[in-house]
Amino acid sequence: MQSPRERSTVRARAGWMVMGERGRPSALEVCRVLAVLFSLFPSVSLQCKILKCNSEFWASTSNSGPEEEFCTALRAYNSCVRRTARTCRGDLTYHSAQHGIEDLMSQHNCSKEGPTSHPRTRTPLPPAPPPVMTDSQERSDGPEVCHYERSLPRNTAPPNYTHCGFFGDPHLRTFGDDFQTCKVEGAWPLIHNKYLSVQVTNTPVVPGSFATATSKLTIIFKNFQECVDQKMYHAETDELPAAFADGSKNGGDRNGANTLRVVEKVAGQHVEIQARYIGTTIVVRQVGRYLTFAVRMPEEVVNSVEEGDNQDLYLCLHGCPANQRIDFRNFRARAAEAQSVSRTRSNTGANGFTYQSAKTKCKERLPVEDLYFHSCVFDLLSSGDINFTMAAYYAFEDVKMLHSNSKRYHIFEKAAEMNSAEQKGRNVLSVFLVNLLAVLLWTVCL
Template sequence: MSQHNCSKDGPTSQPHLRTLPPPGDSQERSDSPEICHYEKSFHNRAAAPNYTHCGLFGDPHLRTFTDRFQTCKVQGAWPLIDNNYLNVQVTNTPVLPGSAATATSKLTIIFKNFQECVDQKVYQAEMDELPAAFADGSKNGGDKHGANSLKITEKVSGQHVEIQAKYIGTTIVVRQVGRYLTFAVRMPEEVVNAVEDRDSQGLYLCLRGCPLNQQIDFQAFRGSAEGPGTRRPAAASPAPSAPDTFPYETAVAKCKEKLPVEDLYYQACVFDLLTTGDVNFTLAAYYALEDVKMLHSNKDKLHLYERTREPPGRAAAAGLPLAPRPLLGSLLLLPLLLVLLEAA
């Protein structure tokens, strides 16, 4: 836990208990204070809030608040979001025994106590358990005057939950696709950057991206193919085991059915089918893109391509570590990768 900057008093220490909602939990409080409605509080300001998006899906693929797109290993518990208002932690487990391919099997969200709006609330989802209530059985922010500024809504039973946190202008979408979970969030930049000490914040995947040693680098396979007598450089990230059940052409065809635009979501879909053999990962990529369409404020950035990356100047200005160029476009090398793995 400590190696990934996960709080000892955070998500994983919460008891896994759920009770029935208390009486009166769903009553409306239309007179909640203005501070409990983030967008309404902007009517006296010169500019409207700027919203950002972060998503995690598949094996797993991360789209950060700055629209960087990475494919990561990140096995175990990792913090997606860690700011003054909420914490989001994911746990990723191997998809296949002995494989480096992982997917999200557990998600914990802690909404922190906030003024007269909400009590602290914990939401936990796991494989085959996507509850439509917080861990205490309630569906709103508690007993405070502005409690209904935090609400959870079940969109599709056992498959799709939406959490509205109006007091911080935030919308969260959690899905179960196949056995695994996906996560998407829309959040104001002001809330994204609300951290006590940015320099010591450590890991915060949605903001900083995955650590370099956790990113899957397809260039390693190009180098191994060109280097005589070696299959893989010693420092290269291990490749996920590729099952024999999904030929490259079949994976491409299945992903094309759901994702006709050959962007990074399409490429992520192909990669996931080749590394897991699980056709449900096609839907994971599809719904991840659908969530982007719903949550992203810039409609010109719905689709990301290989050349789309964080501009160095913007990353430096934001205090973010510079990220390597996304390499999912190297999926053209995946047939070669499969040959190398079969020969290993």
């Protein structure tokens, strides 16, 4: 069986950077690239209601019924999507839904002409915990190549799992355990490799402030061998679906489809996406009005970048660009100084919190004064939004669930400063070696 190390010839059909088999993009691929480019402009989709169409279709087909009922629901779905064309033409979810409808109509031999009906609404049931699968059940769930750890060569070391998190105003914990606070307003890629792509859109929290937070998240799982079809998951404020954009909850009709699935933990608040074929777990939450993201991924998958791709903006791998980073330690120091100066005049800052009151509030949920605690303080001072306290709390809870090394759950300022100094040292050494090489080449040429 092939391992991910041997799959370098597998080409993904969609993502932020795609090309055809022989280097020439197909018409479909060009359309998908254009759809992504349009989706980078947040104003395009402010009034787009495509997620409502997706939710209604999922609700109407959640219980299996006659084929004709499915076709009727599919035609209603198509009508709903067509009605959103004017406001959604630049939205990635809209274009994905269009292609998904065409595929489903073809697969189920549905006629485009025929009766349509409004989806039947149903009362949502409380989310049930995912079933515990025995080893024999897992082994029957698709071929071995669709189970990451079992597909690895025998007698190899266990895979090294890494973690990336993105939350709050916003704070980034990279796969290398660097902790950064960033501006990154607008659309930015968190992950982009051979198997999946993740993009976030960050919007201002307070008008006129540098504070931003994630209001939209798009994840594309690229089709992979006999395991899964291409699937897209899209979430935004007040729309945290329990299914992929096409209404499905797994990887499609292939043999290993159930190795990719969406599991709703808390309706509208907490969704987990399990991609066992690449050993990956993703957690998406809505806390207050904003989204948080956390992922557990094998190091091999993290680094499985396509040849020729520009990975400089792969935030979970390389961190935020230097001109997008915020030193919240200086911000905190200024806040503490301002409180000291104004102590006799006022005990409340412009956003409702002083440095001390923000610390007290964050201490309720985050008793250890690590960088999660300090990020909470920063967010309360910069925005005044109490929900950011819970965003930091859940981000740390996700670390405990997803990080493979319990000794590295907490990140403290001294450790972060040492990592920063080490990185600066490597950069200086790199510049020195490049200059030395240039001098040597110049000498040889002379």
